[in-house]
Amino acid sequence: MDEAGDEGFGKLAEGNTAQSHWLSLGAAIVNEANDRQIPQWRDEIMSSFVSKKNKRDLHFRELNHDQKVHACATIATKPIGACVVSSNKITILEAEELEVFKRPQHLYNYLTRLMLERITHTCRRRAEAEGGKASLRIVFSRRKGTDYDKMREYLEFMRDGKEKMRPIRSIDWSVLDPADIAVENHNVRAGLQIADLFTSAVWKAFEPNAFGRSEDRYAKELASRLLKIRGNALNHGLTIVPPISKCPLSAAQKNFLQWIIDRKRKGVGP
Template structure:
């Protein structure tokens, strides 16, 4: 038997390196995060009702499009609290852009969409692995459909070609992990508008909640409460969230983190 899953994917932050945000100043994000909301095909039909349940908490909001950045702190906590009780998985890959500036590959990552595609690969490696293992527990195989939130300036055809290149084993440098191509067919990828797909709005909450715990705001502060509220929804590998439900690039031992960021990682990764 085949178990079907859907992963809705959104991002938080930007790819730019021109002027990274510093304390007391505005600028481009210091992190780029790509995240997903993963549901079984059976539960996918309930996703709009989850979004509506959240919006019913904010009766004064005229715009019924759920978007993390338009919610205040209390509304964000409330939204995460609702989703923490739903049968949905979270997977986020977060790149510390500052570490790329002195990298030998910096000129590559400066090119349009290269960092984004790089994170897509990491994300899909983890999602396909999690879906395969979830289905295998019942003796089944898994199939995954992907829905990306439409992103201005992104060439999704180029991204599909990149995925096919990996599928066909034509990468110059082979990754440590790989996307499970028995689970994902690049043809099962769609791109839709955030405003019309509740699943993309849920993915936005998950990705932005995680980014808030890692990417300091213009005052130099992070806010881990949103992600910690959702802690039990992050997918795990060997009972650990780190490098599965939450992956840092570079890995934690090489990623410069503040004491606040380290405390968040330690807390969310508790067994």
């Protein structure tokens, strides 16, 4: 699991600042057999770049536009699932919960929760369809300032039913044990590099650049890998917070989400 963007709110209201408008968390999901193939898939991408042929650290932000498109198109051909949750931080500035989300790691934990709700249910359904039982192991990309022991405590708090309000969805605890959380550096685990690819590609579809424009080409290349229920990726493999009906979106962002919706209607992709 990896992230793109930041949790900052301090100068967000001032418009074009160093703080991102969106925070995205994403995961690359594979079964045990395919997990062993990920380093080869990463190397396949890196070997196609002349300047990076001997490197083993794929980082989305270090690629130029053409390399990003190629990397995304290559990974789209592999048996990897993707789940990304993207939060429009601008909407939180006027929310009653602003002071809560200003607390360190709170937004990060909340988005992690939303993502795990979707991933665990997908894993269980897939395992049951194949006559087996799912077990999920999570590897986080090490992030400065994140306390992963607190993350485990947060998950255990939910698992033990200590929340005051029962959530609409919940993590499937038959699939996930909070103890099965690992943290590794981005440059030593190929799976985290692929998670970065998914997360950053979707983040770019929402985050405005210095000219106020977003870029959805990368996310479109990877759209076939998003988790789906009955062909629908929205709110499963791709979730935006708040929902579309409450989220101020640019014309480009709306067009991208409509494109995702239309893929279901047309029956495109796995």
